[in-house]
Amino acid sequence: MLNKAIYRSIGKLSIFVSALLFMVGNTNAQSVQPRPVLQQRTIDLSQMRVAIPNQEITPGLIDFENVQGPQIGVGIELSNQYEESHGVRFERGASVHFCARRTDDVMASLCPYPQAASGQRAAVHDVRSGGPVMVVTFIRPVEALTMRINPTGGTLDEVFVAELNGFDENNQQLVNETVRFNWFQNAFSWPTSAGFETDGAQITRVTVTLRRVAQNNQPVRFLIDDLSLVYSPEVQTSPVAVALAEETSPPRVESEIVQSVEVGPAQDELRLYPAATRKRTVIDWDAVDLDLAEQDAQGLVSASRQGEQFIDAAELPLLLPSDVDADSLIVVGNRDSYSAHFTVAGRAHNLYGSRLLTVMSPAAGAAADATNLTLIRSDEAIVGSFSLYGASYSLTRYCVNEDVSTDAACHDGDAMGAVAANLVVVVGDAGRGRP
Amino acid sequence: MRPLIILFLAVLVAFLFARFADDAPTVETPTIDPDPVEASDPPPVEEEEETPPVVEEEEPPVPPAPTLPSDWHFAPGNLIDGTSTTRGDSGVTDPSVVSPTMRFPVEDGPAFPNSQIFGKGGGGYASGSWPGVAGSEKDAENFDYPWQDNYCEVRFGYDSELCPGGEAHRGQDIRPKTCENAVHWAVAPEDGHVSHIGSISINIFGAETGYIYKYLHVQDPLPAGITIGAPVTKGQRIARISDRLKANSRATTVHLHFEIWGGAEINGVNTGVTALPPYSSLVESYLDLTEANPDQIDPVEPPELLSQCTEPQWP
Known part of the structure; x- marks a missing residue:
């Protein structure tokens, strides 16, 4: 009735x-869902925007440079820094850190590189505080993204694997992408990108993990920079989402x-x-x-x-x-x-x-x-x-x-x-x- | 000759009399026992008359009534460093008292609002990502001042519109006087009705304020007459405070989790019903409680053994 x-x-x-129905469905993100056939194409990096250090706001690009907010340890809280400007929200305590090589031990242990992938700052996901998975929520859905990714340490030529999973608003997994790379420290331009591209999918949530192969694929703390987004060309949001946007x-x-x-x-x-x-x-x-x-x-x-x-x-x-x-x-x-x-x-x-x-x-x-x-x-x-x-x-x-x-x-x-x-x-x- | 003899005898008697008179002060006299054993010995009247001034001199001064230490509580929103969801130390710092006439929800003081999971024996959070503190639940630090707010403490999955990060602890943990399980009483904060009873919880609808007060980690048996819909009066016993995390699981330490729910306006917007910050209301109501009962201020010695934080044996 x-x-x-x-x-x-x-x-x-x-x-x-x-x-x-909509939101609870989303909250049950970890519930058992049959995995559909993944639709992916080769990532075309030319489609992505290039980071320009210290630029105020670049649509579709998050370079983590101009952030202000509450401190998390020695970093700055990242959670909703880009929610309004880019429709992106970072969950689980990710933070932004100054990334040029520093003399003090704390900063050097967080970002041991001569510089960030661009500019001076990068985002850190700490598995000790945020769990093994970084979660990025897209209020404005995307169909493709890339990011620079690096661990916060390692040994020369050590093998790491980055894994990205993408989900739509119904919590259906549409993306599973892994990147395997060897690590070296003195990288002025971070050599590794991870990302995905789909045929117009409406990706609303992405999880990112970095694993250390030599240590039983143990998840480790990592940095990302230059998160480049391609928004879905026509945002075919569900009627529920439309209703939420208009009426709620x-x-x-x-x-x-x-x-x-x-x-x-x-x-x-x-x-x-x-x-x-x-x-x-x-x-x-x-x-x-x-x-x-x-x-x-x-x-x-x-x-x-x-x-x-x-x-x-x-x-x-x-x-x-x-x-x-x-x-x-x-x-x-x-x-x-x-x-x-x-x-x-x-x-x-x-x-x-x-x-x-x-x-x-x-x-x-x-x-x-x-x-x-x-x-x-x-x-x-x-x-x-x-x-x-x-x-x-x-x-x-x-x-x-x-x-x-x-x-x-x-x-x-x-x-x-x-x-x-x-x-x-x-x-x-x-x-x-x-x- | 006879007069001479009489004179001699007279002088001798006089001498001897004088001699005995001189010796009199040196004669040992028995001491008076101030505390006679013989019950039949009546105390001298003179002593009774002298007693009052002696008593006045020896009576110890009346100790001043206990008062709360000057630093008995941290300010609202001041969390333990690094324990918010965003790893900060700040919750809702707006000190507004949402329920100004509320009765303190624990029957007797002292009581200690502080962090359960980040207190000794609490274990921390998220498998050590927010590490706990070494020690035992019964540690005296847990049952002492100062109070500390833990509304907005880290809890993932517990949505909160008022806390940094959007997910957080939506109530205040309150330790009763000791770690003894199910012996300390939670009481109604105002006149009202029981609006819900669960396996470890009870809710009170406040007739004056219209708030819903939520009590968690309480344990059966409930007092007679405490049923859903039943009226309660301010200060009435409603449940025992326990270590129940689930219905049959003693997985937390003995404490009361206390929440106040009501309609809210946040940034000028009607955001619906939410859990309001209870800390300031607890501060004010505790002042009322301890002002009326100053003997309920000072912390008490914790049990010697953790095992003494045990189940009572119900008749």
């Missing part, structure tokens, strides 16, 4: 369902603020720290009414039988399941927030909603450009967080025994999407007063 009504007004909940930009709330809510004692009564500001948002009751009318026409009703006093007291639209045993649905709440507990397929679920927003300043380097859907995973549950009608909501699906290691299916996006698809919007007495 798919209630299209609540999706229709702004389409976000359907996006939520779809996005759950979260609404700014300034214009929706009707009042600041005083919570707790006044600031001067606090002894150390100020109370956070909380704001009460405006509810888009017109959108709620549209969805109510449509779901009424379909005869959809909430399974709720318990907690009706809380529903009636709530001055926000409540999302509740329509297809669960009414006795299993327990609702508690107050004027501005509610929580509903229910069970689907043996797993506990919780829906939480609030029209009070706590104003927070993120840490430096946090994902400030959050989308309207956030999937929050943990060992015990998965949470989908989103905004709708001006309020904030979350749907939590708990693993059996709160243990994903024995209930991997609890993170399954299909199942969670099915739960979201059966939600209906409910408005109690107070809500009908249109506060």
Whole structure:
């Protein structure tokens, strides 16, 4: 029973369902996937752009020269340095280091070469901190890339193998490329490139590993430089991604603020720290009414039988399941927030909603450009967080025994999407007063 | 002749009398036992009268009530060096108290918010990529001041909109007074209702704030009446703090993982529901707790043996 009504007004909940499928699919990057026949061509390096040291921004080229940001050890955090300019994100703690040969031991051990492949800086992936694999995410898909690659040390003529794997947004592996090379130190121009080229594939994630053959192919710390990209000529993004891009930009709330809510004692009564500001948002009751009318026409009703006093007291639209045993649905709440507990397929679920927003300043380097859907995973549950009608909501699906290691299916996006698809919007007495 | 004899005798008597009178102070007298054994000996009245001034002089001064050390906590967002997901030492430094009237979630002090995995016996993270610290769970350092924030500590796969790197620990670890398992109580932070009970967790919906408070690493049996939907009052016992990582796995150290969830505005945007930084709220609520109970400030001696951090035997 798919209630299209609540999706229709702004389409976000359907996006939520779809996005759950989409994003959870991506999060299960390491799950077993049949490998398709790889489509590769010989890499045409002439297609790639040439690094120009110290140039501000070159489209399609990342030379790691002009970076600023938080320090990671003696380097600079790399994670989202090129997210806005190039649509590229580096995961797992990669950092940028000054790479001209230095006299101090620390720097020399990180980059033992006379210079970077271009300029003075290169990116480092440290297996001790980031694991054996460097992960590069392409928000703007690419069909081909190359990079210069080097270990941070070795013995003369020692054999190393670089491996690149590329995946599309459905986590389907489309690329597997290896490069075998012999190492020598005094390379002013790094001799080794690794990369791939495809027939218009939409590569959204690439993993990079460097292995030391003489030591049982053990993954080692490595450097990359001059990451050159060929974006997919026509970005045939999936409907889900299009929807996310168009619809899931979260609404700014300034214009929706009707009042600041005083919570707790006044600031001067606090002894150390100020109370956070909380704001009460405006509810888009017109959108709620549209969805109510449509779901009424379909005869959809909430399974709720318990907690009706809380529903009636709530001055926000409540999302509740329509297809669960009414006795299993327990609702508690107050004027501005509610929580509903229910069970689907043996797993506990919780829906939480609030029209009070706590104003927070993120840490430096946090994902400030959050989308309207956030999937929050943990060992015990998965949470989908989103905004709708001006309020904030979350749907939590708990693993059996709160243990994903024995209930991997609890993170399954299909199942969670099915739960979201059966939600209906409910408005109690107070809500009908249109506060 | 007779008068002379009488005179002689008189002089002799006088001499002897005077002699005995001179010797009198030298006669040994028995000492008075200040603490007589004989119960029947009544204390002299004079002593009773003299007792009060003696007592006043010897009474020890009343010790001042314990107070929190001046450096009892690090600032919000100050993580252990290198333990953030981006290997930094900074989390959310915004000190705003998201739940100003919250009750401290552990019933009794002292209690010690600090890093579980980067404390002694915690093991570190990611197979040693973020190495732990040598030592034992019961080490006194784990159960002492200063407090330290570990919201935003490294955790891959735990998405976070507020932390550097986008993936991080979304709560605060709190060690109770000792490492004893399942003997220290978690309590409700405000009036509200139980909104979820899991194998190692319990959630409270706060009626005043509308927040969801999440407690992890708690252990059965729960107190009578603690069921999903049941009302709770501020400070009411809701669960025992344990070392449960999974339902039947004692894979962590004894601690409470505490989270506060609510709708959030980040950079002017309604980002949906997220886990808010709890550290400042814990600081304020601990001030309330210890102000009312100064005897719950000072750390206590940890058990001598790690094996003493054991399971209680339930009746």
